[in-house]
Amino acid sequence: MMVETVSTHTDISTAQLVASLSRALDLTEGEPMGHAIRTCWIGMTIGQTLGLSQAMRGELYYALLLKDAGCSANSQQVSSWFGTDDRTAKHALKAVNWSNLLMATRYAIGQSKPGAPWWQRLSQIASVGRRGPKAARELVEMRCTRGADVVRQLGWVAIAPEAVLNLDEHWDGSGHPRGLQGEEIPLLGRILGLSQTVEVYWNRFGPGGALQVARERRGTWFDPNLVDIFLAAADKPVYWQDLSTVSGPEAIASLDPAPSTISLTSLDQLLHIARVFGEIVDTKSSWTAMHSVRTARYAASLADIMGLDTRAQQETLLAGFFHDLGKLGVSNLILDKPGPLDGEERRQIETHPELTYHILEPIEPIREIAQVAASHHERLDGTGYYRGIRDADVPLGAQIVAVADVFDALAHARPYRRQLNLDEVLNIMRPDAKTKLSPRALEALEWGIFHREDQFAISAPLT
Numbered sequence: 001m002m003v004e005t006v007s008t009h010t011d012i013s014t015a016q017l018v019a020s021l022s023r024a025l026d027l028t029e030g031e032p033m034g035h036a037i038r039t040c041w042i043g044m045t046i047g048q049t050l051g052l053s054q055a056m057r058g059e060l061y062y063a064l065l066l067k068d069a070g071c072s073a074n075s076q077q078v079s080s081w082f083g084t085d086d087r088t089a090k091h092a093l094k095a096v097n098w099s100n101l102l103m104a105t106r107y108a109i110g111q112s113k114p115g116a117p118w119w120q121r122l123s124q125i126a127s128v129g130r131r132g133p134k135a136a137r138e139l140v141e142m143r144c145t146r147g148a149d150v151v152r153q154l155g156w157v158a159i160a161p162e163a164v165l166n167l168d169e170h171w172d173g174s175g176h177p178r179g180l181q182g183e184e185i186p187l188l189g190r191i192l193g194l195s196q197t198v199e200v201y202w203n204r205f206g207p208g209g210a211l212q213v214a215r216e217r218r219g220t221w222f223d224p225n226l227v228d229i230f231l232a233a234a235d236k237p238v239y240w241q242d243l244s245t246v247s248g249p250e251a252i253a254s255l256d257p258a259p260s261t262i263s264l265t266s267l268d269q270l271l272h273i274a275r276v277f278g279e280i281v282d283t284k285s286s287w288t289a290m291h292s293v294r295t296a297r298y299a300a301s302l303a304d305i306m307g308l309d310t311r312a313q314q315e316t317l318l319a320g321f322f323h324d325l326g327k328l329g330v331s332n333l334i335l336d337k338p339g340p341l342d343g344e345e346r347r348q349i350e351t352h353p354e355l356t357y358h359i360l361e362p363i364e365p366i367r368e369i370a371q372v373a374a375s376h377h378e379r380l381d382g383t384g385y386y387r388g389i390r391d392a393d394v395p396l397g398a399q400i401v402a403v404a405d406v407f408d409a410l411a412h413a414r415p416y417r418r419q420l421n422l423d424e425v426l427n428i429m430r431p432d433a434k435t436k437l438s439p440r441a442l443e444a445l446e447w448g449i450f451h452r453e454d455q456f457a458i459s460a461p462l463t
């Protein structure tokens, strides 16, 4: 029996898949979806003018799209150090010349617990001040090191990880994490640094802002030669007209100089990429460390116990890895809140399944998997979110992922409650059989917990 069908005869364009998933990374950086895609377009035009080889341009393409692959690694620190929404703080940071002490100080003051009473803000500012300039280096290092690791894990690029590692180094040595100077910074890293800043300034201040920041930071942040190449191209109005049409994954996929595809005959390659992205989600908060990976595995085991065939089990695993992608767009102030959420916070967290769908939607061959992944908070009685669908309208795969998701959440600690033991977990879940959760999947869970202990193992409590 199949859950959902992904045609075994279809291939996925690797370029389009990664471009689609790059929009999840934009959310974590507090940028609008399409930031990485436009950064890719800007960087690829520079690479083209430089006359880079096809192989180098291939590396550049994926480095540009995946430059923020480590973005979730410092979200929790940004949120707790500044006492604010990590995405807002990151968004604001992009428009700051943090090499300039005065601007960096103004930024720290502006971002520390905005809206809180003055005495709370003062204490937060003092705490940021105590961390001193080391804090910026630490935050960049967490992001870049993790980003390079993620790109390396994906496996098909060779020098792109090094570019990601070095994208926040500056030509004059004022960057992080290593303070490299000039041509010590790998060329692709220099292209990434310039391209991402140009995109951010274009998006906020228009072409004038982008041109100005490139000119102002020529020779300080950016390689003068690359700035000159950019300025020569951007001198023509058509450059900005073309950039403004670049937003979706399909618009950028054609720039991959060596197009490749991922076969769906076997799902192994896609599962590998999905797991890597699931781990990016899981890294955003220590409270949900490994949550996507465990939920995916529990869900696949449930599908097996329920008698679904191997392909359907793999598709359930895939939906499990992807299910919380949209959480990359939720503030750590909410994810890590040590108490009940208020109405607005609940509304914000309930956006995440829909975001999951939007991120995956452009990947046409797996659109049904996107729907399964995005339906994991739907409930059989129609009380779930985000569509409020009910009964058989909730795809079977989503019913299975939902049981795995609730099981994992209850069996692990959350900032607002301790880790529950198995009896407590099952006592909470059992009354929901038939009304909210699939009775078949719950029955499979109870059977699996006692007959396949290794597949339903619970991680040790957080210390």
Ligand SMILES: [Fe+2]
Pocket: 323, 324, 352, 376, 377
């Ligand atoms: Fe979720």
Ligand SMILES: [Fe+2]
Pocket: 291, 295, 323, 324, 405
């Ligand atoms: Fe989840």
